[in-house]
Amino acid sequence: MPPTHAEAVEALEMLYAHWLYVRANYLAPPVQVLANVCIVMFMVQSVDRLVLVLGCFWIKFRRLRPVAAVGFGGEADAENGGVDEYPMVLLQIPMCNEREVYRQSIAAICVQDWPRERMLVQVLDDSDDMDVQNLVKAEVQKWQQKGVRILYRHRLIRTGYKAGNLKSAMSCDYIKDYEFVAIFDADFQPAPDFLKKTVPHFMGNDDLGLVQARWAFVNKDENLLTRLQNINLSFHFEVEQQVNGIFINFFGFNGTAGVWRIKALEQSGGWLERTTVEDMDIAVRAHLAGWKFIYLNDVKCLCELPESYEAYKKQQHRWHSGPMQLFRLCFVDILRSKVSFLKKMNLIFLFFLLRKLVLPFYSFTLFCIILPTTMFLPEAHLPAWVVCYVPGIMSLVSVLPSPQSFPFIVPYLLFENTMSVTKFNAMVSGLFKLGSSYEWIVTKKLGRSSEPDLVAFVEKEQQQQALHRAASESELKGLEMMMGKKKEKKRRNRMYRKEMALSLLLLTAAARSLLAAQGIHFYFLLFQGVAFLAVGLDLIGEQVS
Numbered sequence: 001m002p003p004t005h006a007e008a009v010e011a012l013e014m015l016y017a018h019w020l021y022v023r024a025n026y027l028a029p030p031v032q033v034l035a036n037v038c039i040v041m042f043m044v045q046s047v048d049r050l051v052l053v054l055g056c057f058w059i060k061f062r063r064l065r066p067v068a069a070v071g072f073g074g075e076a077d078a079e080n081g082g083v084d085e086y087p088m089v090l091l092q093i094p095m096c097n098e099r100e101v102y103r104q105s106i107a108a109i110c111v112q113d114w115p116r117e118r119m120l121v122q123v124l125d126d127s128d129d130m131d132v133q134n135l136v137k138a139e140v141q142k143w144q145q146k147g148v149r150i151l152y153r154h155r156l157i158r159t160g161y162k163a164g165n166l167k168s169a170m171s172c173d174y175i176k177d178y179e180f181v182a183i184f185d186a187d188f189q190p191a192p193d194f195l196k197k198t199v200p201h202f203m204g205n206d207d208l209g210l211v212q213a214r215w216a217f218v219n220k221d222e223n224l225l226t227r228l229q230n231i232n233l234s235f236h237f238e239v240e241q242q243v244n245g246i247f248i249n250f251f252g253f254n255g256t257a258g259v260w261r262i263k264a265l266e267q268s269g270g271w272l273e274r275t276t277v278e279d280m281d282i283a284v285r286a287h288l289a290g291w292k293f294i295y296l297n298d299v300k301c302l303c304e305l306p307e308s309y310e311a312y313k314k315q316q317h318r319w320h321s322g323p324m325q326l327f328r329l330c331f332v333d334i335l336r337s338k339v340s341f342l343k344k345m346n347l348i349f350l351f352f353l354l355r356k357l358v359l360p361f362y363s364f365t366l367f368c369i370i371l372p373t374t375m376f377l378p379e380a381h382l383p384a385w386v387v388c389y390v391p392g393i394m395s396l397v398s399v400l401p402s403p404q405s406f407p408f409i410v411p412y413l414l415f416e417n418t419m420s421v422t423k424f425n426a427m428v429s430g431l432f433k434l435g436s437s438y439e440w441i442v443t444k445k446l447g448r449s450s451e452p453d454l455v456a457f458v459e460k461e462q463q464q465q466a467l468h469r470a471a472s473e474s475e476l477k478g479l480e481m482m483m484g485k486k487k488e489k490k491r492r493n494r495m496y497r498k499e500m501a502l503s504l505l506l507l508t509a510a511a512r513s514l515l516a517a518q519g520i521h522f523y524f525l526l527f528q529g530v531a532f533l534a535v536g537l538d539l540i541g542e543q544v545s
Contacts, residue, residue: 028379031370038366039386041358046394048354053397055243064246066294068200086118087202089195090178090262094165095136095186096126101304101445102136108189108302110148113196120178121150124165126158160273162255163281167271170262178262185256187445189218189302197299198259209264209291210283212241213257216300219448224408225312225541226305228415231398231405233305238297238401245295248346250287255279257301264291274329277322284330284347288337304445307542309535310494315443316419317426323356324430357431360423367391367417368502372509372525375516384520414531415540421498499536503529 003011058064072086091109095102102123109121121143125136133154140152155168166183180199184190190213198211214237220230244251255278265271268286275281283293306312334347371387374380395413399405405412428434506529513522534540 023377024379028377031373031377032380035366035370035374035380035382038362038370039382041362042366042386042390045354045359045362046390048350049394049397052239052243053400055247056239056401059242059246065298066201066245066296069204071200072196083115083118086115087180087199088178089114089119089199089259090175090181091119091121092124092166092169092181092183093122093186094124094126094162094169094183096162096165097129097132098127098186098445099129099132099135101187102132103139104189105184105186106136106139106143106150108191109184110143110146110150111192112190112194113192116147116149119149119195120174121148122169123150123152124169125152125154126161126165127154128158161276161278163271163273163278166278167273170265170270175262180259181262181265182259183256184301185303187304188256190257191301194299194301195259198296201294201296202259202261205292207290207292208294209261209268209286210253210293211259212245212251212254212293212295213299213301214238214241214295214297215254215257215303217305218302219305219307219446222305222307222448223541224411225309226307227405227408228412229305229312231402231408231412232416234402234405235398235400241295242297245293248343249292249294250343250346251283251293251295252351253279253283253293257303261291264289267291275322275325276318277326280323281326281330284326285333287343287347288330288333288339290339304448306443307446309496309538309541311443312541313422313496314441316422317429318441320356320360320423320426321430323352324427325433327352327356328431328433357427360420360427363417363420364424367528368420368506371521372505375509375512375518375521375525378516382521387524388520410527411531414528415535417528418499418531418535421502425498493538495538496536499532503532503536505529506532 091112093102093105093109095105098105106121106123112119123136123140125133127133127136137152140150143150153169155165158164160167170181180202182190182195182198194213198213201211202208215233217226217230217233220226241251241254264286265282268282268289268291270282271278272281287293306315331348334344337344366382366386370380371382374382391413392409395409395416399409399412506525510522510525510529513525
């Protein structure tokens with residue numbers, strides 16, 4: 001006999017009461033504990049960020065900056081026979097299928113204001129595209145004919161990605177004749193005085209291993225994605241790199257736009273292929289070996305930001321999985337090293353754990369998982385100051401180094417939470433040696449030029465300017481005609497499943513919070529859900545060809 005209506009209602013009420021009991025006693029407590037742990041992490045990381053900003057203000061107030069003991073003159077030196085005073089410098093341009101940008105980087109480096117007999121340019125081409133190889137070779141030959149000491153190198157066995165490329169280049173016999181090596185990725189365009197502003201800092205400073213310059217972006221205003229990246233990287237260079245460089249003489253090498261003392265590279269073990277962050281790897285090993293670093297915030301090197309979400313996502317995955325690989329590999333070496341206890345603690349707890357592991361963990365867990373979960377488990381709660389006020393303050397702090405970006409504070413906050421999915425996945429894959437942590441994909445570039453691009457900054461030298469303007473269109477015309485133009489693929493929007501799934505979760509939680517009349521939580525969940533939806537539908541940045 002089927003149950004009566006009253007019996008059915010009573011059964012449902014008992015079931016609901018049982019659910020409330022389980023929810024209150026078994027589900028909510030662990031969620032609240034995890035939330036509290038993440039809140040503590042969030043506050044510690046926020047304090048760290050505020051301390052860095054205060055350090056930056058102190059640097060500005062006291063006008064602290066590295067000052068070179070000596071300098072190198074211009075034409076007067078050459079006229080007086082002072083060329084021998086210039087140290088021998090090797091300039092390396094590692095590249096791989098960089099069709100869009102190889103020309104401008106080679107040109108910028110070949111017109112360095114440095115005696116030609118005291119510098120050698122190595123174009124380290126790992127391209128597997130024969131068309132690109134031929135184009136790069138022709139560009140190198142053109143500059144050779146103009147008297148520039150430049151060599152083209154191509155590896156037949158392309159192992160180790162960029163680290164393997166650099167390691168191979170440093171094995172040449174003639175390297176022993178050089179004292180310093182400047183490294184530039186293929187989209188970087190150093191100004192002609194780059195070497196004159198960086199190399200003098202090594203003179204009379206024998207324990208200095210690295211001089212790092214700041215990146216400046218030719219396409220920072222191209223779209224919303226590049227504007228948000230500019231906020232992040234402006235804070236990284238203006239605040240993090242500058243403060244660490246001034247106060248502890250250590251920071252992560254940015255992989256490009258830096259000059260190394262070759263002796264420091266050799267004594268630190270050279271380039272290793274064990275991670276996808278060879279730049280951070282060599283920096284940590286050099287620091288443990290006792291070498292000091294200098295960061296020059298006023299020396300800027302033009303480069304390009306990824307303009308598509310696909311390219312940016314792959315870049316960020318590599319940047320966040322690599323440090324966790326490295327931490328696993330060098331943790332014991334840090335403990336056994338002869339550096340001071342404070343330097344060991346800085347490396348382990350600040351450099352690696354807080355800024356590379358804790359940040360993506362709490363950002364993803366707290367705002368993308370716990371917050372929407374609390375809408376369905378009201379016994380667990382996140383206060384409004386955690387959801388809105390502190391993140392807002394931290395976003396404001398992050399925008400300080402790029403004041404023109406103030407209108408983008410809210411999009412920046414939402415986008416950073418959206419990117420926490422990629423960063424969290426990368427962190428986990430690097431920490432637990434998952435397959436994706438060993439992927440090294442060259443970031444797609446479009447070959448953007450700045451307003452005062454290369455043609456402008458070589459104007460004072462008419463012959464070099466003519467060289468630069470001639471770059472290829474006439475000389476390589478036959479080669480390009482022979483290759484033929486490749487059909488351009490139609491641009492299309494991708495769909496990112498993880499972002500779409502989180503968008504559904506957040507928007508559902510927003511609807512639930514609206515029913516519960518939780519104002520702040522509702523607006524945050526709504527906007528964050530829309531942000532995930534926009535990213536999931538690939539509506540931010542350029543579409544991938």
